[in-house]
Amino acid sequence: MTDKKKFLTVFAAAAMLSASFATQGFAQTIKIGVNEPLTGPFAASGTYVVNGAKIAADEINAKGGVLGKKIELVIEDNKSNPTEAAAVAEKLITNDKVPVIMGAWGSSLTLAVMPKLLEYKVPMIVETSSSGKITTSGNPFIFRISPPSSVEAHAFKDILPKLHIKKADFLVINNDWGRGAAEDFGKVLKANGVQVGYVETMDQAAQDMSAQLSKMKSSDADTIMVTTAVEQLTLVLKQAAALGIKKQIVTTGGSQNPDQLIDQAGAAANGTYHLTTFAPWFPDNTPDPKATNYFLGEWKKRGFNFAGATESFRGYDGIRTIVAGIEKAGKAEPAAIAAAMWDVNFTGLNGKIKFEKQGPAGKESGQSIPNVYLIKIENGKIELPKL
Amino acid sequence: MLEVRDLVCRYGKVEALKGISLSVKQGQFVALIGANGAGKSTTLRAISGVLSSAAGQLSFEGQDITRCSAREIIGRGIAHCPEGRRVFPDMTVDENLDMGAYLRPDRAGIEQDRERVFGMFPRLAERRQQVAGTLSGGEQQMLAISRSIMSRPKLMMFDEPSLGLAPNIVEQVFDIIDNIRKSGTTVLMVEQNAYSALEMCDYAYLIEAGVIVLSGTGEELIDNKHIRDAYLGGSGH
Amino acid sequence: MKRYLPWIALIAAASIPLWLHDPYILNAFITTGIFIIAAMSLNLLLGYTGQLNLGQVAFFGIGAYTSALVSLGFDVELIGGIRVVHEPWPVWTGLLIGIVVSAFCGYIVGKLSFRVRGAYFVIVTISFAEVVRLVALNWVELTQGPLALTSIPPVTLGLPGLGYYDFFSKQSYFYLVLGVLAISYIIISRLVNSRTGRAMVALKENESLAVSVGIDVTSYLVLAAVVSAGIAGAAGGLYAHYLKIIDPDVFLFLYTVTMVIMVVTGGKGTLAGPVVGGLIFGFIPVFSRSFVGPELQWIIYGVFMIVIVFVLPEGIVPAIEKWFASKDKSRMPESTQAQVQDAS
């Protein structure tokens, strides 16, 4: 009996806490679905994206909303699990009747949602995932604002000569993102006369990479190209330093969160280069300094740590893109929004957001090409290197 | 000293003891004999608290111990040397002895008893650091007895100490038990080797199918034909 | 009465799409149904032979990958330069081949791993699932690795020249899943109520006694593993063609845990157990989603699971049966009564 009582108390507590999570709905709103991982392995990044999205929503509502209505984010957790991501999309579309979605963070999550978009003909803004398949598989409801590895690699071509790389090893996370990056960057390197040595992978959950790094320590490459999320990257840098590796390290992917790196990897982060798509350290160098400053100010006001800004801006831009689409469409209906997305053209935090067609003719997906920056961490500070 | 009244024990559906009464007086050597499966071991297990009784009373030194746990019972001074020796096979001889003295706080006394035990069993002294599982059957039995001694019991209960031992070892074991009793410890022994037990004991109970059918001094019982029938099945059954 | 219960349940389930028009709930029924099938397959091993396979998800995933690859086609080069090219086949053949391949893997795993029992068996099966996951992750040429197999076609039935029926709509897929579920249920119930099932129960209860009456334990364990793997493979195939994408995440340990939860809370060793447990734990997330934050949904899930195990350690279905039995004053399930009456 006492056990029962105890659990009842827990349930009561759970119900009370839930109040803070419940979304308050009111009749005259335009709903926007947000399908992000809030639990599971990708929870940290997913939460950042959602926080960025909330800033955008509040900003837009403060300015009177869109089409005379306020917007309302319907945020659902896809548990970092493809089955759930698909179920969440279904719920958002059929239960909450959202006309447009932002999601679903990672590529496998996004790929799992895509058939649902086709089924219900609802557009989705893809804010994070980088797999080439997303925009090339013929799903006309996909509009991506994050750069796939090929875009990044293409931009890297111009930076490449200045880094004086002769031979590079790759250490990438063993998922679509890491493997895609190794492939696309490998192509660009080879095309520009740089040799490619080892291509090593690390499991998503792996914490010890010293075996892979020891192997690279004794290779004759001068550079290690690393692609992974910030947590694992921190470990790679720390472990590389511990192994006494003194090679040039360049990271790709744009979501490494350099501030967190400096904070957590310390001196091990010094001298490393990072390809990034948003540069909040130099707001005046960003494409839209005013927006950047507003966003960073809000971010700070809400008590989030600065480091998260490099991830959350994607959520911020994602919602702004959606609202721009709704405005162009003139009504909050899926088909109209999907059609209007092609006309969206504004400056986001990381460059122009304008969709180009990709994929098989007649059912192309949209892909926006953002800016790519190379930054360097030097003495615990972030610099735009003068190359 | 030990008083057992109308003890009933069950294993699931099977009533193993159907109301056993017996008593052991201070300084006495009491034997409990009977054929296999008669309920001898069950009686000891019930007394030492490993098995809970379904009905009846147990008292020790005038105090009721019916509901006491095994830990409390050994704390009161009843040691149970189980059937089949049951030494801890992967622990050394020394460690097994330590386990025997588990509830005793007096380090000096424990060491004194350890020396005493090694005096009694020089073979064990030689094998102090050997793991018990590698000892011979006879050595294991001696270890099991020593382990019980280490708790400094007032009453020692032996369950089939001769089981599975070669005849010359059996003789040695009985001598040891006899010595323990001579040193003043009260003994309750379960034994299927009836004649040896009867010869050694002051008083004996014959148990058959969970019931005490006969009791008396060893001398009285040793010539009783009923004993042989109980074991080998006779015409009188 | 009890005999007709499964049929009543089936008819009730079949009526769902007629009155339920919420696609989200229907979607939840479909995915839950798929996991119920997988849980039923686990129950055959855990509930009837007493072997806990914590790598059941391996068969689920193998079924999913095989079915997807058969219907998508592939082109791989094996060691020694042998090139294997496979042109896409109709989806229903994919499902069947997926079942066969899973069952075959079940045979291999059963043959090897039933040499160990208890906790050792549990760990061998976990290890097997992990190895299969890593193969799926790293054999990029075949499985696309983490890039996932996408554009998996929906299930179609039919033959060239005779026309096809495709299970594209949610309603039709619901019936497909329900059909496979019913067939799996019938297969398992026939199996466990036969000579084979008695042999399985016997070896679960007391292996020595079972062999002493001439039951060849290993062969029945392997048989159970084969059938169980085949059914899990069918569930995996349904999953792949419903979600239309699979990646190595289908081998997540979490999925096996989900199956175990469904089986144990529902009541292992009962036919209805996985169905009841599956419905409960399939729908807890659906309902808790609407009023509780993400982490708390999980916490509720975990707490609820512990509560069920504490309150009804044998599972829900046995508890209900006992309750009815105590009301009826007749202690035996009806099926056995029927047999006895038959016999006398």
Place this chain on the structure above:
Amino acid sequence: MTEFLQHIVNMLILGSTYALLGIGLTLIFGIMRVVNFAHGELYAFGAYFVYFVSILLGLNFFLSILVAIVAGCLLGALIEVVLLRPMRGADIDTTMLIMIGAMIVMQNGEQYIWGGVAKSVNTPFPQAPLVIGSVSVSWLSVFVFFASLALIAASYLLINRTKLGKAMRATFQDRDTASLMGVNIQMIYMATFALGSSLAAAAGALLGPVYVISPQMGNIASLKAFAIVILGGLGSIGGATIGGFMLAFAEEIGAGYISSGYRDAMGFLIIIAVLLFKPTGLFARAERIG
């Protein structure tokens, strides 16, 4: 050769922490027959506790490791009393399910409290590595290595030399006879679970600062711990120690010379091979009949 030496050094450091994880689990399984899926969560708990005490409360780093170990011990005792004691005598998959439930609750509790963003702990050790010849290793890792060895030795002494340890071993070997000796079996169970938990927490407290601390860190720790325990044989401390080093060796060599993608597969392949050829693990004695 240089590379090989570096791999060996990596293996020793990794192995020592693996061993620590494995010992806790093997004790719990060996004595209590509980498949403890929450083991990894106690590892994560230890790591978070160090973060909490040393960063948020600002206590000394070494002291906070000690505090985390004690906290892990208490939490283990609590779990045993609340979740396992009432279910004593239930079959192995029932208790396993309870521990899976505890795992889900704890992992999401961590995320609820700390958020999903990984935490890191700064340590008083210099960032520059210790370099000996061609081999290089961080000072923190050196500390972790020796601290792990010390903890392994301490648990070995606890089990072999103390009264409590002897009672645990006696309970493991023959529960009934142990209770005849006056051993309080309930207390031994609680102590075992608390000890196993504190070792897991210790591993987390030591490794948290080496790696980063996230709610997911327990998953992989549990999986590795199971692998180690199986390699070494259930219930054997020495076995778990060697198993830990073996797993680390297989992973290092697998990743260094075969394929990093199959790094984690190496351990499992060895396990499958070990169980098929020597089903009781490499170092366990065959269980006794009766």
Place this chain on the structure above:
Amino acid sequence: MSVASVAKAQPALSIEHVAVHFGGLIAISDMTFTVNEGEVVSLIGPNGAGKTTAFNIVTGFLRPTKGTVHYRGAPLTDLKPHEVASRGLVRTFQRTSVFQSVNVFENVMIGLHRRGRSRLWDTLLALPREKASERELRTRASEILAMVGIEHRARDLAGSLAYGDQRLLGVAMALAADPSMLLLDEPVSGMNATETARFMELLARLRGLGMTILLVEHDMPMVMGVSDRIVVLNYGRIIAEGPPAAIQGNPEVIRAYLGEGVKKRARGS
């Protein structure tokens, strides 16, 4: 029962020079004896004498260190337990010899396993052969239950039966496995006098059917009452063999059972 009436004195089971060592421990040192067709032989001896070990050797649960076991001329030594059972040698166990959580009728149905004819496909497709086979098995099961006299408990869980009835059910299961020879391990231990008497009647009936029986038992009156011959084991070797009357008076046997006075008592009694 499909027991052929073979002329007596023809050996059915022969155990030759069997020895069993567990590590250093010698459980059986050298054991040779035979059981003839249709005979009831009891294997007795004090606790730990090696009786159950001998049973385990014969039924394939243990491999002998040395020696051979033949049944009806064919060697059994390398067979697995279920293979031994299918040669017609079926045993019961000392303690739990029924499936506790299954009902009595199903227990016998499990015992009938070997006699089922249905294959996997018959079962899955519910073919006529499956039904026929099941019907046949059910009839058999009822017959066997009636024979041992517990048909009125058919629907009860085996675990809920009185101990004596459980032992009877154990024998019923063994009988269901179609034996030509039964090996009963302490069948009446824990039974009361009435139950034992009933059991002895059952044994007599089985014997009348020509069944060969090897018995391990502690209940001496029962052993003396049913056995044609008794084999006495002590310390892993045979110390006496012969008809009940001879065994009862054998001083060696008495010594084995009752021990001998160490000091006061003279040899023998």
